[in-house]
Amino acid sequence: MRAEPLALKEEIEQSMGLLRRHLDVDTATRRLGELNARIEDPNLWNDAEDAQKIMRERSELEERLGAQKKLESELDDALTLVELGEAEGDEATESEGVAALKALLAEAKRLQLEALLSGEADANDAYLEVHSGAGGTESCDWARMLFRMYARWAERKKFKVEIIEETAGDEAGLKSGTLLIKGHNAYGWAKTESGVHRLVRISPFDSNARRHTSFASVWVYPVVDDRIDIEVNESDCRIDTYRSSGAGGQHVNTTDSAIRITHIPSGIVVACQAERSQHKNRATAWNMLRARLYEKELERREAEANAVAAAKTDIGWGHQIRSYVLQPYQLVKDLRTGHTSGTPDEVLDGELDDFMQASLAQRVEGGGPVQVEDVE
Numbered sequence: 001m002r003a004e005p006l007a008l009k010e011e012i013e014q015s016m017g018l019l020r021r022h023l024d025v026d027t028a029t030r031r032l033g034e035l036n037a038r039i040e041d042p043n044l045w046n047d048a049e050d051a052q053k054i055m056r057e058r059s060e061l062e063e064r065l066g067a068q069k070k071l072e073s074e075l076d077d078a079l080t081l082v083e084l085g086e087a088e089g090d091e092a093t094e095s096e097g098v099a100a101l102k103a104l105l106a107e108a109k110r111l112q113l114e115a116l117l118s119g120e121a122d123a124n125d126a127y128l129e130v131h132s133g134a135g136g137t138e139s140c141d142w143a144r145m146l147f148r149m150y151a152r153w154a155e156r157k158k159f160k161v162e163i164i165e166e167t168a169g170d171e172a173g174l175k176s177g178t179l180l181i182k183g184h185n186a187y188g189w190a191k192t193e194s195g196v197h198r199l200v201r202i203s204p205f206d207s208n209a210r211r212h213t214s215f216a217s218v219w220v221y222p223v224v225d226d227r228i229d230i231e232v233n234e235s236d237c238r239i240d241t242y243r244s245s246g247a248g249g250q251h252v253n254t255t256d257s258a259i260r261i262t263h264i265p266s267g268i269v270v271a272c273q274a275e276r277s278q279h280k281n282r283a284t285a286w287n288m289l290r291a292r293l294y295e296k297e298l299e300r301r302e303a304e305a306n307a308v309a310a311a312k313t314d315i316g317w318g319h320q321i322r323s324y325v326l327q328p329y330q331l332v333k334d335l336r337t338g339h340t341s342g343t344p345d346e347v348l349d350g351e352l353d354d355f356m357q358a359s360l361a362q363r364v365e366g367g368g369p370v371q372v373e374d375v376e
Contacts, residue, residue, distance in 0.1 A: 005082045005094075008101040009075070015108035016071055022115045023064055032061045060123075067111055074104055114185070116360050121222035121298065122188030127291055128179045132169065133196070133215035140169030142199045142214040145348060147177045150193070150218075152350030159183030164284065165258075165271045172205070178271070178288075180223070187222040192359035193352075194220045195321030200375075202327045211327060215320065221295035223287070230290040237289070238262040239282075244273035259285045268292045322355070323375050324348070333375050337362050 001009070035058040038044060045051045078100035085094025117123070128150050132143035147166075154161045160182040167175040181190060196217050203212040224230055241256040258273035259281040270288040272281040324344050325331045332341045332355075339358040341347050347355075 001082065002086065002094075005079075005098050005101055008098070008105055009079060012071075012075055012101065012105050012108050015105070015112050016068070016075075019068060019071075019108070019112055019115055022112075023068065025065070025068065028061055028065055032058065032065065035061070064115070071104065071108060071111070074100070078104060113357050113360050116363065117185045117188030119188065119298075121224075121294070122191075123185055124187045125180065125182045125223035126187035126190045127164070127221050127223060127288060128181060128190055128193070129176065129219040130174065130178075131176045131217045131219070132174060133217065135212075135214050137169060137171045137173065137205050138203055138212050138214045139216060140171075140173030140175055141205070142173070142197075143175070143177065143216040144169075144173035145199070146197060146216050146218060147174055147179070149348050149350055149352070150179060150181075150190075153352045154179070154181045154183070154186070154350075156350045157183060157186075157189070157353075159186055162274065164274050164288070166273070167271075176271075187220065189356055189360075190220045191222075192356050192363075193218050196319045198320040198323045198374075200323065200325045200327070221291050222298075224291045224294045230294050232263070232286070232290060232293065236263060236265050238264060241278065257281055261285045261289050263289055263293070266293065266296065268296070320374070325375050331375055334358065335374055 035054055038054055039058065044054070078097050081097030081100060082094055083097075085091065085097055130143050130147045130150070132139040135142075151161050162180040162182070164178040164180050166177045169175050196215055199214045199216075200211065201214075202209050206212065238261070240260040240262070242258050242260065243256055244258045257276055257278040258271065259278065260269065260271040262269045268289065270285050270292060272284040272288065274284065275281050321336055322332065322334045324347070325333075326344055330342055330344050332344045332347045334340070334355050337355075337358040339355055341351070341354070343351075
């Protein structure tokens with residue numbers, strides 16, 4: 001076999017080996033058999049919550065085992081094409097086999113990253129908060145750009161997006177905003193985005209067209225579902241009501257329906273103004289608080305999450321995880337992985353998967369953030 005297809009074969013087999021070890025195919029197969037046996041029990045649905053948990057676990061195992069088997073089968077088919085083409089001197093058939101191997105390698109890498117999303121809450125939906133830093137209108141406008149960027153990313157991933165809260169800036173943009181991103185592994189993918197994000201550009205708000213640097217922070221935490229029990233004492237919380245803010249028209253409430261809850265022991269503050277009903281906003285805010293408290297517990301248990309939290313303390317220079325330069329040149333650079341993109345317009349339109357994959361791969365390989373020089 002020629003050098004290129006042989007190298008592709010070895011790389012695919014290496015990725016598949018990592019997948020098999022991560023999944024533990026023998027154990028997963030036995031577990032799937034146990035789940036299938038339980039599903040055949042006519043008394044299963046007497047406990048609907050337990051039944052749903054079993055069905056969810058079964059579906060995930062079937063999907064992962066099925067993907068593994070499909071990779072193995074398609075690898076055999078692609079290698080057969082390459083060998084057939086080489087044996088018969090048919091370059092078209094050989095090229096078809098090489099192309100299939102390249103596609104398989106990309107799929108194996110994707111599945112390898114998906115396999116990394118096996119943390120306690122990775123499969124859950126996610127809340128994503130954006131907060132402007134110091135800098136007034138410039139920073140608020142940057143927060144608005146980030147808010148849109150993550151909404152577009154979620155839409156590209158076929159996730160469902162809901163705006164939970166928006167607090168407008170005094171002149172433009174956002175002081176803060178919260179998105180609810182719904183979809184399988186939404187938190188697992190988005191969790192690497194927590195941190196301070198830096199923008200460098202010619203300011204549209206500066207009549208002298210000077211270059212400005214702006215900062216905004218992003219904070220991602222998982223939605224806590226019914227399987228996770230988090231107790232919150234109402235006596236530890238201060239609840240405030242206020243009028244929703246927005247762009248005007250029918251979306252701005254004329255009553256104090258928006259809710260803000262401050263958890264005094266931890267200092268966590270959550271807010272919701274998505275609904276006209278104060279009752280519904282209150283329920284959502286309580287769910288957000290439970291999610292934040294749960295995420296805080298995950299932080300305590302995960303050393304890498306603690307490092308991210310420490311980097312978020314100040315929304316300013318020296319704490320950024322990524323820089324977005326629009327002038328005088330075009331570059332987006334992640335300061336943890338060194339991954340870059342020369343098309344910031346595409347990144348700001350939601351092309352974030354490569355950055356997220358680089359961060360996930362870094363975590364999986366056991367390495368921490370590397371020392372990466374920032375851009376000017």
